[in-house]
Amino acid sequence: MEKKKFWSYENKLVMIFFFSIGFVFFDRLAINYLIPFIQEDFSLTNTQIGLVSAALAITWSISGPIGGILSDKAKSKKAVLAIFVLLFSVVSLLHGLVGSFVMLFVLRLIMGLVEGPIVPITQSILTVESSENRRGFNSGFTMNTGNAVFGSFLAPLVIVALANAFDWHTAFYLTIVPGVILAFVIFKYVKNPDQAKITQVSSLAPKEKINFKQMLKHRNVWLSIVIFSAFMTYIMAFNIYGPLFLVNVKGVSASTMSIVMASFGAGFALFGVIVPAISDRIGRKPISLAFGFLSIFTPLVLIYVDSLALTLILVFAFSSGTGVAALVMSAIPTESVPFQYAGAAIGLTIGIGEFFGGFLNPIISGIAADTFGLTAPLFISSGAATVAFLCSFLLIESSPSKVAVEQTESSSLVKV
Template sequence: MPFIQADLGLNNAQVGQLAAAAALTWALASIVGGRISDKVASKRTYLVTLLVIFSVASFMQGFAATFVHLIILRLMMGLFEGPTIPVTQSVLAMESSPHRRGFNLGFTMNTANGLFGSILAPLVIVALANIFDWRTAFFFTILPGLIMAFVIWKVMREPEATSAEAAQYGGPAEKGQLKEVLRNRNVLLSVIMFSGFMVYLIALQVFAPLFLTNIRGTSASSMSLIMSAFGLGTALWGFIVPLISDRMGRKPTAVVFGLLSALAPLSFLVIENPVLLGLAVFVLAAGMGVGGMAMSVIPAESVRPAVAGLAVGLPVGLGELFGGFLNPIVTGAVADVYGLSSALLISSGGALVATFFALFLKETAPRIVRRRAGEVVQQTPARDGEPDAVKA
């Protein structure tokens, strides 16, 4: 973004609008795409088609000559990138064993996103922009998308259920499922939590690099290393935190690690040493594991399996709408008036909101739910004439 901002002469509000453009169509496409993912005959073909189209749109950004041109391409990217999360997460929910679902969904969303999107991307893309220019860097972004589309087409099988419960993730849903999903408390809380985490993440990813380069005078290379440290933390903690939640429960894990997220943006304001800042954001990125849980694990576990795609699509779509679309527009405008440090305070506030609403979650981790159900059965007294074995 520092390269694009300087070349096209963008203010902070326009930077926020560029981030918001993809989020707007992503939000709408996630909800519709989540419903489509419950119905399509071939999830593999659906996913490959989405990958190819949004990779081409990413490539085309290198030709953008104006702010408006870039906005249009960002809208196109979000339209075809948005449905990928519901389809991939519903496939994983279908094939995962219940006691491994949190780990599997968290690993693919947080660790993969952290490894490729937050570690390799800042290092590789910033390096390409330094060596060539930002347009050439965009041209290179088509390669991973097309490679993954080919790998998925050759390797991925149509999902097969591992249990009777999992089989329902691929089954058709009856009419009226939207009302059913919207009445679910955990789904509504997941919408709020993921919206908060999107405020946190997008404000941090968009404006922290500008804060470092424009306010602190950090070089582009050092900035990319600091942001990659955040990505490394996302990659490692992204599967560790959901794994912890498989054993300790979704709710307590979300509250404890959610609080860490609120400290990550603040570290940019108080830590000036690049090495210490990199270490801090690496540790505090642990909260990103909670965002993945709110996005997919918790809503998928809270509804009938047949409507899991829709249940995941709603938090993703609405979270993108509020946190990904409205947030950068508002945050960019605020940053123009009050400075870039205000964007980091907004980022921290989003994490705090998500953590607060995590307090009201109903536990869904299969291990914890079964344990509590067993305790209730054991505490239920036997009726007259029943053997003790009935109580167990």
């Protein structure tokens, strides 16, 4: 038997998408760690801060499903992907020129349009090119670990350090360089999936013709949408208002705040790949329940724990629940419909999740913060994680390895 090389096309693809998605979320989340600086310059209310985040999310929720359709229809998926990567890098650079709340709001709207299609396109390509026993790992490593390493771990440390050393405008000017490099790498090294392979992979799933309305009839698809929406609410409320709570209520320095938020990012990065990988072996549902439960306590740590050391440890440990996000965003919905509709299933999940968790949530959380104080968004974050945990009880197991075992056992019982 020929030994498979480590540097296979599958692994190359995983690494390219790891950096691609990582820089998407670096640019998306960087503004959260700069908000204490921007708030001072523009005298922003908490409601306006929520609107800035909501602006990106509403256009992301529109362009996400469109990106899913593009990934299913486009003849050259890699060309479409490379173009969007280059576009979001240019828009990110323009953030450095912002001089008012209105300009910032408009640029966030545009950023959502050009970033939204990237995740559905990368994940639909990855679904086809992944080995069956590595779909959870590949999705978790690119979506969760890529997101966490760049967006939740490096971003608070690098962005806050740059803002302290120079000013918050400077950080945005640097994003064009990795964007250009990534666009070139994608165009040169990513291959368009072979149609024969798509057909072959799709033979493992049901054969009926599916559209968006029909996809919602699959229990795992609408449950994934609900759970992902709740996870988006949990993560975004924590990421947007956690830094403000630490600086404005707890009275810590911006540097200390960046370390606390980076501990969340470090756990997100580590568990974001470990949790989906474990789910490949023991199933999606038990993992969603076990680790989803821990997410409930992450925002509560900021409110009730005063020790910095204990806060760092607990935030890191409880961030393991974020590993469930990749499962309900990608693995579970794509395993529940024919794979030729993988991009559409992911796009639908992301689009609706962005609308509720990314668009409505920051506005409601911002109003709640202005009305009841900055603890309110953190309670909203914890409540959303509770909803995600409870809904996970209704999931139908979709892991190929577990489904195969169940089918084998069922066939054996029938023969007996």
